[in-house]
Each structure stands twice: as structure tokens, then as C-alpha cells.
Amino acid sequence: xxxxxxxxxxxxxxxxxxxxxxxxxxxxxxxxxxxxxxxxxxxxxxxxxxxxxxxxxxxxxxxxxxxxxxxxxxxxxxxxxxxxxxxxxxxxxxxxxxxxxxxxxxxxxxxxxxxxxxxxxxxxxxxxxxxxxxxxxxxxxxxxxxxxxxxxxxxxxxxxxxxxxxxxxxxxxxxxxxxxxxxxxxxxxxxxxxxxxxxxxxxxxxxxxxxxxxxxxxxxxxxxxxxxxxxxxxxxxxxxxxxxxxxxxxxxxxxxxxxxxxxxxxxxxxxxxxxxxxxxxxxxxxxxxxxxxxxxxxxxxxxxxxxxxxxxxxxxxxxxxxxxxxxxxxxxxxxxxxxxxxxxxxxxxxxxxxxxxxxxxxxxxxxxxxxxxxxxxxxxxxxxxxxxxxxxxxxxxxxxxxxxxxxxxxxxxxxxxxxxxxxxxxxxxxxxxxxxxxxxxxxxxxxxxxxxxxxxxxxxxxxxxxxxxxxxxxxxxxxxxxxxxxxxxxxxxx
Amino acid sequence: xxxxxxxxxxxxxxxxxxxxxxxxxxxxxxxxxxxxxxxxxxxxxxxxxxxxxxxxxxxxxxxxxxxxxxxxxxxxxxxxxxxxxxxxxxxxxxxxxxxxxxxxxxxxxxxxxxxxxxxxxxxxxxxxxxxxxxxxxxxxxxxxxxxxxxxxxxxxxxxxxxxxxxxxxxxxxxxxxxxxxxxxxxxxxxxxxxxxxxxxxxxxxxxxxxxxxxxxxxxxxxxxxxxxxxxxxxxxxxxxxxxxxxxxxxxxxxxxxxxxxxxxxxxxxxxxxxxxxxxxxxxxxxxxxxxxxxxxxxxxxxxxxxxxxxxxxxxxxxxxxxxxxxxxxxxxxxxxxxxxxxxxxxxxxxxxxxxxxxxxxxxxxxxxxxxxxxxxxxxxxxxxxxxxxxxxxxxxxxxxxxxxxxxxxxxxxxxxxxxxxxxxxxxxxxxxxxxxxxxxxxxxxxxxxxxxxxxxxxxxxxxxxxxxxxxxxxxxxxxxxxxxxxxxxxxxxx
Numbered sequence: 001x002x003x004x005x006x007x008x009x010x011x012x013x014x015x016x017x018x019x020x021x022x023x024x025x026x027x028x029x030x031x032x033x034x035x036x037x038x039x040x041x042x043x044x045x046x047x048x049x050x051x052x053x054x055x056x057x058x059x060x061x062x063x064x065x066x067x068x069x070x071x072x073x074x075x076x077x078x079x080x081x082x083x084x085x086x087x088x089x090x091x092x093x094x095x096x097x098x099x100x101x102x103x104x105x106x107x108x109x110x111x112x113x114x115x116x117x118x119x120x121x122x123x124x125x126x127x128x129x130x131x132x133x134x135x136x137x138x139x140x141x142x143x144x145x146x147x148x149x150x151x152x153x154x155x156x157x158x159x160x161x162x163x164x165x166x167x168x169x170x171x172x173x174x175x176x177x178x179x180x181x182x183x184x185x186x187x188x189x190x191x192x193x194x195x196x197x198x199x200x201x202x203x204x205x206x207x208x209x210x211x212x213x214x215x216x217x218x219x220x221x222x223x224x225x226x227x228x229x230x231x232x233x234x235x236x237x238x239x240x241x242x243x244x245x246x247x248x249x250x251x252x253x254x255x256x257x258x259x260x261x262x263x264x265x266x267x268x269x270x271x272x273x274x275x276x277x278x279x280x281x282x283x284x285x286x287x288x289x290x291x292x293x294x295x296x297x298x299x300x301x302x303x304x305x306x307x308x309x310x311x312x313x314x315x316x317x318x319x320x321x322x323x324x325x326x327x328x329x330x331x332x333x334x335x336x337x338x339x340x341x342x343x344x345x346x347x348x349x350x351x352x353x354x355x356x357x358x359x360x361x362x363x364x365x366x367x368x369x370x371x372x373x374x375x376x377x378x379x380x381x382x383x384x385x386x387x388x389x390x391x392x393x394x395x396x397x398x399x400x401x402x403x404x405x406x407x408x409x410x411x412x413x414x415x416x417x418x419x420x421x422x423x424x425x426x427x428x429x430x431x432x433x434x435x436x437x438x439x440x441x442x443x444x445x446x447x448x449x450x451x452x453x454x455x456x457x458x459x460x461x462x463x464x465x466x467x468x469x470x471x472x473x474x475x476x477x478x479x480x481x482x483x484x485x486x487x488x489x490x491x492x493x494x
Numbered sequence: 495x496x497x498x499x500x501x502x503x504x505x506x507x508x509x510x511x512x513x514x515x516x517x518x519x520x521x522x523x524x525x526x527x528x529x530x531x532x533x534x535x536x537x538x539x540x541x542x543x544x545x546x547x548x549x550x551x552x553x554x555x556x557x558x559x560x561x562x563x564x565x566x567x568x569x570x571x572x573x574x575x576x577x578x579x580x581x582x583x584x585x586x587x588x589x590x591x592x593x594x595x596x597x598x599x600x601x602x603x604x605x606x607x608x609x610x611x612x613x614x615x616x617x618x619x620x621x622x623x624x625x626x627x628x629x630x631x632x633x634x635x636x637x638x639x640x641x642x643x644x645x646x647x648x649x650x651x652x653x654x655x656x657x658x659x660x661x662x663x664x665x666x667x668x669x670x671x672x673x674x675x676x677x678x679x680x681x682x683x684x685x686x687x688x689x690x691x692x693x694x695x696x697x698x699x700x701x702x703x704x705x706x707x708x709x710x711x712x713x714x715x716x717x718x719x720x721x722x723x724x725x726x727x728x729x730x731x732x733x734x735x736x737x738x739x740x741x742x743x744x745x746x747x748x749x750x751x752x753x754x755x756x757x758x759x760x761x762x763x764x765x766x767x768x769x770x771x772x773x774x775x776x777x778x779x780x781x782x783x784x785x786x787x788x789x790x791x792x793x794x795x796x797x798x799x800x801x802x803x804x805x806x807x808x809x810x811x812x813x814x815x816x817x818x819x820x821x822x823x824x825x826x827x828x829x830x831x832x833x834x835x836x837x838x839x840x841x842x843x844x845x846x847x848x849x850x851x852x853x854x855x856x857x858x859x860x861x862x863x864x865x866x867x868x869x870x871x872x873x874x875x876x877x878x879x880x881x882x883x884x885x886x887x888x889x890x891x892x893x894x895x896x897x898x899x900x901x902x903x904x905x906x907x908x909x910x911x912x913x914x915x916x917x918x919x920x921x922x923x924x925x926x927x928x929x930x931x932x933x934x935x936x937x938x939x940x941x942x943x944x945x946x947x948x949x950x951x952x953x954x955x956x957x958x959x960x961x962x963x964x965x966x967x968x969x970x971x972x973x974x975x976x977x978x979x980x981x982x983x984x985x986x987x988x
């Protein structure tokens with residue numbers, strides 16, 4: 001039994017240290033029924049009605065099938081998601097945490113990781129311009145969460161509590177508390193509002209500009225209108241780096257409104273928070289120091305494995321009163337160094353050690369290495385924008401900046417693309433084109449690129465964070481899209 | 495940079511395949527200031543103001559310090575928590591998932607893991623007696639969550655939605671919705687109520703018997719009383735395996751009340767759900783098939799690494815309406831096999847692949863191996879109870895059953911211990927004793943055992959799930975507690 005574990009560990013090591021290259025497929029694509037059939041031939045995917053213990057060879061074979069049929073997210077042609085290119089040092093940091101298998105809830109079972117989590121939170125809070133107390137036993141200004149949505153949920157609960165502290169004990173009163181977020185923001189705010197009993201209607205979407213950034217005067221107007229309608233604004237969620245276009249809401253202007261109106265300012269920097277690592281791009285986060293909380297995912301742009309979400313709060317004393325239940329079976333007052341326990345400052349109980357991989361990667365690359373990663377990503381996006389603007393067979397849909405580029409391939413008959421005047425049948429054909437091209441790429445394993453509607457039409461989104469991606473990869477991917485585009489466009493005409 | 499990652503991978507492998515034994519300390523204890531000083535001598539724990547990229551030797555040295563100073567949760571003397579003894583096969587399953595670094599949100603980036611998650615959920619739902627549709631494309635009756643608290647939060651949101659569907663859109667009205675839970679239950683229900691805007695007061699605690707199990711008639715009375723006071727009951731959270739005493743609420747009787755009163759029955763089986771693996775102990779879960787939802791943590795009793803929390807729901811169609819936001823950038827209707835995507839049936843967005851380690855461990859041990867693990871744990875607890883009852887120097891505080899045993903060491907002057915008549919100064923000395931003994935064990939690294947108040951006095955809790963623990967370990971640990979007890983009792987007298 002140890003032997004099979006060792007062999008699978010070797011498989012995992014081999015995968016990390018001999019990863020797929022551009023010459024390999026990004027995925028060896030199979031449909032659900034094909035996957036089921038393939039596993040059925042060796043170790044079935046299902047846990048059988050009376051599952052037997054399986055032999056080592058069968059298990060090792062199954063792991064090879066798992067590897068072969070999985071998405072290769074380190075691959076230089078993987079652009080499907082807001083994560084890519086995990087660093088080997090982060091992977092092994094994750095491994096060591098798994099090997100030590102503890103929970104980051106209490107000092108007594110996670111002494112090193114409790115202290116380590118504090119140092120990473122403190123450093124990041126400093127980058128965000130939050131006040132930092134350097135004392136080792138100071139309350140850390142934040143907590144790691146199992147994901148960005150969880151972080152935003154925590155932040156909105158803090159926000160509600162500041163305005164209406166009674167709700168924590170006696171429950172919501174029916175008063176219409178509302179939160180503002182841009183119409184291009186992540187769904188975490190909507191999902192949080194639903195879960196918190198605020199209701200989906202408590203989320204007021206604010207208009208955005210052509211890049212997808214919140215329009216500050218539209219926020220002001222929305223707050224005024226909400227008050228006029230009898231609602232009670234309590235928070236704004238500003239996005240730093242939207243999912244689709246990597247737009248940054250104007251934090252300083254939004255902070256003005258929040259200060260004037262007494263609203264909690266939470267920044268969803270899951271993607272764009274990492275701009276703070278770069279002196280070139282930190283300006284995008286101007287004003288973040290005026291926010292009350294910030295969620296920032298290192299597992300997105302920074303090559304850390306899933307998940308590594310850091311919730312920062314300006315006032316560290318706010319967490320415990322909202323999330324503590326002082327459970328005596330774990331957070332005993334008479335326990336040694338219980339004052340360091342993180343577990344009573346979060347909704348979650350057991351928390352996987354997510355900090356080690358981040359700490360280790362940071363110590364390996366240093367601040368400059370982190371900055372380089374961000375700068376490299378933005379430089380690739382700039383290269384892409386410039387290439388696309390040169391080529392008549394592509395149209396950039398959003399002027400944009402930072403890491404993301406949204407565009408379509410334009411069939412010969414429609415060049416130059418005029419979205420305002422395009423005929424409906426052409427629009428419909430063009431709309432279906434990106435998903436058809438994507439399906440071809442998936443099937444062939446040539447690339448994996450996100451597709452989503454932008455300004456009403458399905459568009460590709462290239463976004464950059466993987467250090468392995470070079471300008472040559474970008475050029476190759478654009479050519480690939482153009483080739484598939486030609487073929488598929490003819491297909492839709494038939 | 496690859497070289498240092500490879501060296502750290504070797505360290506992690508060495509740790510997993512040459513784990514600490516009973517002859518090694520369970521922890522090499524250090525205070526926070528000592529930890530900081532020790533790291534400062536090589537690689538500081540803090541991320542420096544301008545953090546440099548560090549050399550390989552320093553990083554490898556730091557990882558050795560991390561290992562040396564961490565809690566050894568595989569150690570046969572680690573009894574501090576509701577997890578222990580992770581299996582090497584689970585660790586490497588976790589490693590392979592980290593190496594492949596994807597999110598279990600969509601089929602397109604997690605084809606194998608999407609299908610695999612369905613099979614594990616389906617098998618577990620079958621064990622719980624939920625109706626199961628074997629079709630590969632059937633909606634899976636559940637979702638993996640990043641922890642048990644998150645699972646209970648999801649379940650309570652489903653429960654509220656069933657009774658008051660308008661709240662999702664228009665928010666809580668001020669109506670006093672209440673949920674019932676035993677007074678020995680986990681704090682997840684309290685924390686969920688606070689987060690959901692129900693308020694902490696919405697949680698009505700129901701009396702328990704001497705073992706810590708909910709008294710069914712007390713539940714009935716509590717529901718009646720709540721209605722009489724104008725509250726609106728909507729759910730009961732029954733516990734299957736409480737944290738301290740591993741008590742099982744009487745699910746069948748509670749289900750009677752829930753059916754009669756129209757209440758959602760959620761079972762917190764984070765700990766005790768695993769009884770379902772064992773034909774000897776599955777009877778403790780009698781009635782679970784009548785529940786509406788069940789949260790069951792494989793990372794607790796089953797040797798899977800953190801986290802592996804499976805939320806099961808009887809009606810699989812209930813998840814999407816409550817948690818979907820139909821975000822077009824990720825869950826496109828025109829995407830291939832999007833109907834398999836799990837991401838729109840959960841609050842969370844990116845989800846780490848937690849299923850592979852469970853699947854691999856299950857395939858390695860088989861159903862019988864899983865049953866053995868549970869049976870082994872309960873047999874050790876039975877051995878402990880029997881030993882303690884034989885020895886005059888110990889007193890079992892809760893008759894109990896299943897995996898947990900709560901007890902105190904009794905000083906010579908207080909034998910036999912009569913808690914009802916103990917004098918206050920003796921009570922105070924005895925109360926402080928367990929934490930003093932624990933501090934000694936921590937300091938010496940001889941054992942790590944949970945201490946918490948039971949019936950008003952600090953008591954030890956031994957609980958069993960680690961396959962490496964044998965009856966000899968139990969006997970040795972009891973002797974250890976007795977030795978420290980003698981010494982510390984004399985200390986308190988001075």
C-alpha cells in the first residue's frame with residue numbers, strides 16, 4: 001500500500017518536473033461517455049456497489065489516465081481561466097502542506113503555519129497601504145479564505161455588522177440594505193447577498209465604461225437614487241481587475257463616495273490585486289488604502305496552486321466579534337498561546353494550510369520576481385493588443401489595458417468589422433463562430449482559450465500570467481484562431 | 495529554481511514515507527518567539543520589506559525547520575483533533591491534484607474530476623439511503639465544499655429557500671425563522687445563522703442526554719414553544735457524531751418531528767457520517783435516509799487530507815436554483831457539456847480538486863478497508879473505556895459510545911471521584927489539571943490530546959481514527975497522563 005503511494009508520488013513528480021510543452025496537446029480531449037468507457041477498461045470511474053481494494057498496477061494505470069485526460073494548466077497554450085502556469089515551487093509547497101496535514105485554525109496544531117500566515121497577511125496589508133502593526137502578537141489584518149467568494153462574503157458580513165450590529169444577534173429586520181457593484185463584476189456579490197438574506201435585489205449594478213470599469217458618477221447617482229427609494233446603502237464592492245476585461249474600478253473616486261455616504265468599501269482584487277506587486281502597474285490600485293477590506297487571490301495571477309485567497313481588513317479587531325463563537329472545545333481561554341489562533345476570526349472551522357505554498361514561492365522569487373510575473377503578463381497583453389490592431393482579420397472589442405484582451409476573428413466579408421451596423425444574420429453567424437473555433441481547439445488540443453459574450457457577441461479572451469508564455473505563443477495562437485475561423489466560417493455558410 | 499522545488503519535493507516524500515514513529519516526539523514544541531528566532535537565524539518567517547529571492551540551500555533548510563517544528567498528525571500519539579493519520583495514498587492523491595492544478599467548477603477544465611466527483615457523491619448518497627439515479631448525466635445529489643461549515647451553510651440556505659423562496663430575491667422580511675440544534679452541536683449552525691441574517695438568536699438549542707445526544711421529546715417541545723412564541727421553525731440540524739463525545743442524535747425520531755412539522759432535516763455527519771461505512775456501526779445513522787441533506791467529512795475519520803467535505807442533498811434539483819447566477823463568462827449555455835458543470839450548484843467559484851484523494855483512497859482500500867478503519871477506531875475507544883473503568887485513577891465523564899472517550903485523571907485524595915459533592919477548591923484544582931498535563935505533554939512532545947470542558951470540568955478527549963494506533967498506544971498514553979497528573983497535582987498543592 002505504501003508502494004503504490006510511492007509510485008503515484010513519482011508520477012506526480014514526473015508531471016511537475018517534466019510538464020507538457022507547446023508541442024504536446026493542452027488537453028487530450030474526450031467526451032464524458034468516452035472518459036467513462038476508458039476508465040471502465042481498467043479501474044472504473046464509479047465507486048462500485050461493493051468496491052474492492054484494487055491492485056497497485058491498476059491504481060497506477062488509473063492515475064496515468066487521469067493525468068493524460070486532464071487539462072494541462074501549466075501548458076503555454078492554456079488561457080481558459082484566471083489561473084495558469086502554477087510554479088513548481090508552489091506545487092511542492094502545497095505538497096508539503098498536504099504531507100503535514102493540519103488545520104490552520106489553532107496555534108497548537110499549526111504553530112509554524114499560524115505565524116507564517118500572519119507574516120504573509122501583514123506583508124500584503126502593507127502593500128495595500130493598510131496600517132500594519134509589526135509586533136509578532138499583533139492581530140493580523142486579515143485571514144486566508146478557501147476562495148475569493150468566501151472572502152467577499154466575509155467582507156460583506158463585516159460591512160453589514162458595522163452599520164447594523166444588532167442583525168448578528170437578532171437577525172435581519174426587513175430593512176432594505178443594499179450594496180453597489182459594477183455591472184461587469186464577479187457574481188460573488190450576488191451570491192453573498194442571496195446567502196446573507198439581503199436578497200439578490202439588494203445588489204445594485206452600476207454602469208461601466210467601455211473597458212468595463214465602474215463609472216464613479218454613476219455610483220454616486222445610484223446611491224442617491226437608492227436612498228430616495230427608501231433603501232439603505234451599506235457597502236460598495238469595487239472590482240480591481242474584472243474577470244473578462246481586467247478593468248479596474250476607480251478606487252479613489254469610489255472611496256470619496258463611500259466616505260461621504262458612510263459606506264463600507266470592499267475591493268474585489270482577486271485578479272487585479274497582484275498589480276500591487278509591480279511598481280509599473282500598482283497605480284491601477286490607487287486608492288485601495290482607503291478601502292475597508294480587500295480580497296486578493298494569489299492562486300490566480302501569481303502561479304500559486306488552488307486555493308490561496310487572502311482577505312485583508314483595515315481594522316483587524318473587526319473579525320472576531322463577527323465570526324467568533326468562542327467554542328470551548330477548541331478555543332479554550334486557558335490554552336497556551338490561544339491568542340494566536342486564527343480559527344475564531346473566520347466563518348470556517350478547519351482550514352487547509354494554504355499559506356505555505358505562497359510563502360515559499362514568495363521567498364523563492366522575491367518581490368522582484370513577483371513584479372516580473374505581473375509585468376510579463378501585461379507586456380504579453382500589450383503585444384497582443386498591438387498585433388490584433390495590426391491585423392485586419394481581428395477586431396479588439398474592448399480597448400482595455402492590463403492582462404486581458406477580448407477580440408473576435410473577423411471573416412473576410414465583414415472586414416473592417418462594424419458592430420453597430422452588422423446585419424442580423426451575419427451577427428448570428430459571427431456569434432456562433434468563437435464557440436465553434438473553441439470546440440475545434442479543444443478537440444485538437446491545440447489551445448484552450450476562454451470564450452464569453454462581450455458587448456453582445458461571443459469573443460475570445462486571452463489573459464496572461466503564465467511565465468512560460470512568450471510572444472511567439474501569442475502569435476501562434478492568433479494564427480490558429482484565424483485558421484480555424486476561416487474553416488468554420490465557411491462551415492456556417494453552408 | 496526547478497532544482498529547489500525538486501529538493502523540497504524529496505523532503506515531502508521523505509516525510510510521507512518515513513513518518514515519525516512513537517519513539518519520536520509528536521511535536522518539537524516551541525513558543526511563538528522561539529519560532530520567530532529560529533527562522534530568523536536562516537530564512538526569516540516574515541516576508542521582508544524588500545524580500546530578496548533566496549538561495550536553494552536556505553529554502554531547503556527552511557522547509558526542514560517547518561517539518562521539524564510542525565505537529566505530526568500521522569503520529570500514533572496525536573489525538574488532538576477530529577482528524578489524524580492521513581493515509582499516504584490520500585496525500586499523494588492530493589499531490590496529483592495540486593500538480594494538475596485546476597478547478598472543479600467546469601467540465602471543460604476538469605473533465606476527469608467532474609465525472610469523478612459525481613461518482614463519489616453518488617456512492618455516498620447511496621450509503622445514506624438517498625435515491626440515486628445511476629445515469630452518467632444525472633444531476634449529482636450533492637457537491638463538495640471547502641469544509642463542513644460551508645456544507646451546513648449551503649444546507650441551511652436550501653432549507654430557508656424551501657420554506658420562503660422569496661427571500662432569495664427580495665431578502666429577509668423580519669419574520670423570525672428559527673433552526674433547532676442540540677446544545678452539544680458544532681458551531682457551524684450558529685455561524686451560518688449569523689451569516690445568513692437569521693441572527694444568532696434564531697438558533698434554538700435543544701437539551702441533550704448524558705451522552706450529548708439530542709433528546710427527541712425536547713425537540714418536539716422546543717418546536718411547539720417556538721411556534722407559540724411567534725417564531726417560524728424551518729430546519730433542524732441533527733448531529734451524527736458530536737465533536738466532543740461522538741454522540742449521535744436519534745435521527746429517526748427527529749425525522750418524525752421534521753415530517754410532522756414540515757422542517758428541513760440537515761444532518762451534520764462531519765464526524766459520524768463515516769459510521770455508514772461499517773456494517774457494525776451504520777445503525778447509529780438509522781433514519782438518515784429521511785433527512786433532506788447531510789454533510790460528511792472524509793478528511794476527518796477516513797484518513798483523507800484536509801479538506802474533503804461532501805454535502806449530500808436528497809433532491810439534486812434544489813442546488814442550482816439557489817446557487818446559480820448563470821454567469822455568462824463561465825457557464826455558457828452554448829459550451830460543450832456545460833450541463834456537467836458543478837460550479838453553478840455551489841456558492842463557491844473556484845474549487846480545489848478535493849475528490850481525487852478520496853477516490854484514490856477508496857479504490858485502494860475498498861469498502862472493506864473503509865469499514866475496517868471505522869471499526870478499528872471504535873474498538874480502540876471500547877478498549878479505552880474498559881481500561882478506564884478498571885483503573886481507580888481515572889473517571890470517565892460520559893458513558894459514551896463510538897470513537898470518543900472523555901475522562902479525567904483523579905488524584906488519590908479524590909478517589910472515587912464524586913463530581914456532585916466535590917468541594918470547590920478541589921474542583922478548581924482538578925479543573926486546572928488537564929490543561930497543565932496537556933502543557934507538559936506538548937512541551938515534552940510525548941502526546942497531543944484534546945482538552946475541553948465536559949460537565950463543567952476540563953477533561954481529556956481521546957478519539958480514534960488513525961490506523962497506526964494500537965491498544966498499546968492507548969495504554970501508554972493513559973500511563974503518561976497518570977504520571978503527569980501525579981506530578982502536577984502535587985504542584986497545584988504548593
